[in-house]
Amino acid sequence: MLGVFVKKENNLNFVYNQLDYNNGQLFDLVTQPSNAIGQDDWLNKGEWLVAAKKAGAEKVFFVDNNPIVVFAKCSNTREEQINCYNRLWSLARPRILFLECDGELYIIDLAQQPISINTDNEELEIIERLTQVKDVAKILQAFHRDNIESGKVFEHHRFGDLKHRADQSLISDLKTVRKELIEAGLCDDKVKYAHALIGRSIFIRYLEDRKILTKGYFEKVARQKSGWISLIDNPSSREELDFSKIHAIYPKVLQDKEFTYALFRSLSKDFNGDMFPDVDVEEQHVGLNHLKIVQDLLYGDVGIQKKLFFFSYKFDIIPLDLISAIYEEFYHSSPNEADKKSKARQDGAFYTPSVLAEFVVSRVLTAEELKKQPKVLDPACGSGIFLVEAFRRMVRYAWKNKKSSLEFNELKLILSSQISGIEINEEAARITAFSLYLAMLHYLDPPSILEQIKNGNKLPNLLVSKNKSSNHFNTILVGNAFGPESEYIRQVDVIVGNPPWGAPGNKADEITKAREKVILDWCKLKSYTIGDKEQSQAFLWRALGLLKEGGRGALLTSAGVLFKHSSTTQQFRNDWMSKVCIAEVFNFNHVRKFFFTSAISPFVMIHFTKENQDKKPVEYWSAKQVISLKETQSVLFSKYDRNYLIEQDLTDNKTWKANWFGRYEDTLFLGQLKRFNPLKNLVNMNCIGRGYQTYSKKHSGKMLNCEKTLNKISDKYNGLTFSNIPEYVYNLGPVEVYSGKKLIVNEGISEKGPNKGVIFSRYENEKFSFYRSIYGLKLTSDDETRYLYILGILWSSFSRYYFFNTTANWGLWNHKILLDELLHLPIPQNHDNKKSERVISIVNKLRNYQPQVYDIFHPNGIPNKEIESQRRQWETELDEAVYDLYGFTVEQRDLINDCCEVTLPFFYQPYDSVGVMPAVKNGDISWIKHYAEIFAKRWQPYLNEGEVLRANVHVGASGNMLALEFYPADIGDTWDLKPRDNSWGYILEEIGKALPKPMGTSQIVLDGIVYAISDDAIIIIKRNEKRFWTRSLAREDATSTLCKRMFETMPAKQELVT
Structure with a gap:
């Protein structure tokens, strides 16, 4: 925390004016829409304005639609400061707090851990304490609006990481409790009961904090048995551990197992069974010792350190999407963390951060679209985060237009007529239903479920069933989106979501394989091509079928949909894109680790309509790693992240790659390179391939007919490091290449050392085998100068530029060049002239320059720094010689040099490269x-x-x-x-x-x-x-x-x- 001490009244007004927040997106907080807030701002920011008001803030400053800075006041007592901080910490998304306390002004990092009032050894640490207003203006300049919007405020390590932010802390706490429950006997096939118990307990706390469950509800259940009333009226034996000041009733109920499960059954009835099924079976396996562990969670007294932050969560403030966070933790039921991640990879299902869900929904559910009262579907809704956000957005729109809050039946009408989902996992489907209930009750006054029941307002059944009553909405279908059970679903206006990515693979369990078979059979029945059994492509086909003509879709999907270049994926693009009009693509590849820590697969968001593309342009946005995104996990774009794709081939993966970090001039330049012949025209196609593989013991290593082998090219100039040949190999590789003249090229891109993104290649003449990570090729001509000529081009900046902007994998998956991509490198035909001789001459200089390095044993040697300087000089000369060889213009040379000197370093080191x-x-x-x-x-x-x-x-x-x-x-x-x-x-x-x-x-x-x-x-x-x-x-x-x-x-x- 940065603390600034200022004896001055109305310090926040001073901040608004002096730091220029008034001229940005600074909003007063409200409890309902007002004329001062426009329609779009209310749609995109309204939920935050209401939540921050409830948390006790005065104003919120947004960067785009992301709440970044919160402003608040409180009295200057330790207890009030901590209470105020803990309430605002529960907002989970904002990063900076300006807190005014009786003339003192503090700036606080909202991602630091909360503090318990009951512990004397913890304080909100003050780093700076100043008394002169003139000094304050200077110190606070770092927090000027300009520096907030640009992200500069997050430089210089002023802030910590996000691990103690409310949403991150919740996940950490739940992991701790699950571990203790498993150790207490709820392991193996009983782990599901641990998950159900924790999840249900968190939801009850959520209901209680939001006053959906009141004391009257607990008393209604307690009247079933003598002694239960006194249990909730009297202090718990462990209530001294309750630091939350909530004085919740549910932890007291946990003292009695029979009372606990009576409560569960009552909730199951009142929530129509959508959230609390199978309590009878669970009750047989859960003991009082397990309930005590859950009670420990609620009192923040569990784990080795006896230090959880649960006392600090204010569930009437914390964002509703915490339900999805719980889903992420418990949907994959493996007790082992590695197994859980493996199961998630097989399913292709990962928890979607709320910021992404909000962003996706905002692109399609604009005010113009909401005016039409669209029906929205998520075909793989998981925990319902997209549907909840769509519902809340619909409610905000209707609330703004009505100019008063919506009634119970109006909210039910939105649920019944505008929201629908499909989910194959029943547990997740029930969480979706429950999340929608919470969202609905959130907008009611009173939100108490008991009061609503007394008023004759019963929550609808949302899961699809055979019951035909008016209160069964059949909103959420538990089933496979590709199975016969989904065929009855009518076409909708809008589809949103984050359906599974990738293919399960051979190691997937039988349930997952059966689910995959349904998908593949559906595609085969419909004659829809998909590449590599990619689920993303199948769901794009399914979305198309579920949309009305002119309907809109916005889906997070694997980047492979656009970037992979297999023939089947290419066919998918040809077919699917002929039936849609792509409006926008948002490429999140460069920033994916900030949103999906467990999923390394690159992803994009495709926004399309069900109509022909014709000549309509595509807005192609590519998020870049910038410090503000890293520190706030916000979705931020500037206009320089946008390219307009006008009459470019959208089915060509190179279009999406070239426009990722490149600009329009790059695409023109790359197109002009097609006039040159590809490298494969100079290669003996019978003497080419990757090296041997060692998957199994199919052949003896002696069949390689070599005495040594090369596992990897680690350097362009110095000697190679060889190994003994393997005892056994799976295949032999291109044996005919192992002897005599050859070019060898690393499949992978070198990303170590100061110069990241280098292609290692060499010309060699001695006999050796090489591993599968190396490509080897012989030319049709045995002339050594031809090999050196090609090597010079491979060593040049041009080859780095070309491959970075055209290859399918570099920058996305395993950073590598495929053999087919290598063979398409454009090569000038003028092999025998002064320009090619110059290239060969410089290559020879670089190959032959092997001076003795200076060290303690060789005092007359040349220092490494001088050797590298000499090589850099010749490399620069080589670049110019290669540019002359191709006849590149000044403009084209600048495109290459800007990419290699600015773009590539920024790609690898976005926070401290020359580009920033x-x-x-x-x-x-x-x-x-x-x-x-x-x-x-x-x-x-x-x-x-x-x-x-x-x-x-x-x-x-x-x-x-x-x-x-x-x-x-x-x-x-x-x-x-x-x-x-x-x-x-x-x-x-x-x-x-x-x-x-x-x-x-x-x-x-x-x-x-x-x-x-x-x-x-x-x-x-x-x-x-x-x-x-x-x-x-x-x-x-x-x-x-x-x-x-x-x-x-x-x-x-x-x-x-x-």
Whole structure:
């Protein structure tokens, strides 16, 4: 925690003004919609505004739709400060708290662990304590709105990790309790009872905190037996451990097993059996000792450390999606963590973080779509997180339009007419139903289930059944989305969800294999092609069939749907894309580890409609690892994360790869490379392949006919390290390649050391075998110079650029190049001229340069630093020689160099590579000068005679944003790019004159890029990071501003007069 001590009244108002939060997305908190909050803001932020109000906050600051900063006040006592912090900690998503306490101002990390009031040795630690207001403004500058929106506030390790955030802590606590229950005898086939007991107990606490279960409900059950009333009226023997101040009744009930299961049965009846089934069987296996362990959880007194945070959870505040967190923990019932993850991988089912569910639903359930009262379906709804978010969004929309809260029957109508789901796991389906009940009760006053029953309002049955009563909505089907049981489902308007990814594999259990067979049989029956038995592709087909014509779908799906290049996946794309119109694709590959820690598979979100694509463009967004996303787990995009795919081949996996980190000019360049012949035209296709494999003992290693073997190429220049041949091999590999001249290339990309993303390849002439991780090939010509010529191209930056932007795996799965991709490397045909001789000459220099390295035994040797410097010099010369060989233009060379020098380092080290360094800092203008000169050169033909462009540099938004203001000058005028002082307000005023709608700094920071053009100036504003100010982007920005100017100055169409 950063604490700032200020003796000043209304410190929060001081913060709002001095740190400029007022000019961003700062919202007052409400309990219901108001005219001050627009429709879209209420849809996207309303739930947070109500929850934060209930938690005691005053305002919340959002970055896009993500709550990042909370502002609150409390009295300056230890107890009140801790209570206030613990309540706001339960919000789980915001990261920063500004807390005003009687003139003192604290800034607190909301992801630090909560504190118990009853322990004297824990305090909210204060790092800074200042008394001068003038010093405060300086200290708090790090928390200026500009630094919040840009993410700069999270640099310099100011904040800890997220492991103590409320949602993360809950998962950790539940793991601890499960472990103790298993050790207490609920193991093996009884683990399911441990899961049911924990899950049910958490839900009851949830119901009790939210006043859905009141004391009257417990008393109704307690009247069944003498002594139970006194049990809940008198203090528990362990109540001194209750630090929560909730004084919940349920922990007291756990003292009596018979009372506990009577409560469970009552809840089962009142919740229509959708959440509390099989309590009779469970009761036979659960003992009082197990109930005591659960009681320990509720009192935060369990585990080796006797230190859980359960006392701090405020279930009337904590987000409803915690139900999904519990589902993640207990859906896969293996007691062993590794087995649980394996089962999840087989099923392809992983818990979806709420931030992703909110994002997906927001893309399809816009205010315009909600106006149509759409029917929404999730075909693999799991714990119901997408359906709950859809329901809540529908309620918020109706609430806003009605201008008053919805009645019980109005909420039931939304559930019955607009929500539906399919889920194969009955336990998960019941959690979905229960989650929807909670969401429904959340909007009622009173939420008490007993009061609603007294008023004649009975919760509907949501699980599909044969009962035809009016209170059976048949909302959730327990079954296989591909089975005959799903055929009765009518087509819907919108489909959302995160259906299973991947294929179960040969080691899957019989249940999983049977489920897979149903899917594959359905696809075969429908004549639908899917690649690699990929479930994502099957669900995209199923979604299409379940949608009405013109209906919309938004699904999280495996990236392989777009990136894999097998013939069957290619056929899937050809067929499926011929029937849909893709509106948006959001690529989360670079940031996947922040959302699915257990699932390493890359994923995308595809937003489509059931209609033909025709010539409609696709918005393709690619999330990048930035510090703010890492520290807040928010979904954040800037306009530079977007490419428009216009008349590009959407069925080609290379389209999606090239536009991931590349731009439109990259796709044009890669297309032009097709004029060169592929490498395979120079290769003897009978002497090529990957090395031997050792899966089984099929052949003797002696059949390799070699005395040594190479397991991996670890270096381009130094000697190879060989091993003894294996005793047995599964296959022999390309034996004919092992002897004589050959090129060998690592299948995998080298990602160790300072230069990550390097392709190791070599030309060798001695005899040795090699392992499967190496490709070997012979050329049709035995001329050594041909081998060196190809090797020079493989060693060049061009090959890195080409393979990174075209290969299916590099950057997504196992980072590697497939043999077929290697053979498609474009090769110039001019093998025998001075340009090729230059390439070969430099390759020979690099191969033959083997100096003695300086060390204690070789004082006359050359230091490693000098050796590497010499090699880098020759590598630079090799790049230029290869560029000359291909006849690349200056623009094309810049595309390659920008990728290898900026993009690839950023891909591997997104927080400290050259790409995220300031383009202008401390007066250094060397980086921005190249950009400015190239931009001006591109504009030169369109200027008046005798004019040139020159530029002024403006740095603003706390150093986060950079503006270049180009203006016409006379030929001979020199460049003066020294940053102007205190000129940001002037720039905002100037772009306000040039744009149809004025933009504040907040919107500029969030958008990431602004073009403003007037008769007097061209203003480019982007983030002050080098990756946004490269040579290639200078040309793109110049072209964009030229087009914008031409469009704006185009004469209006004249009507024809006859």
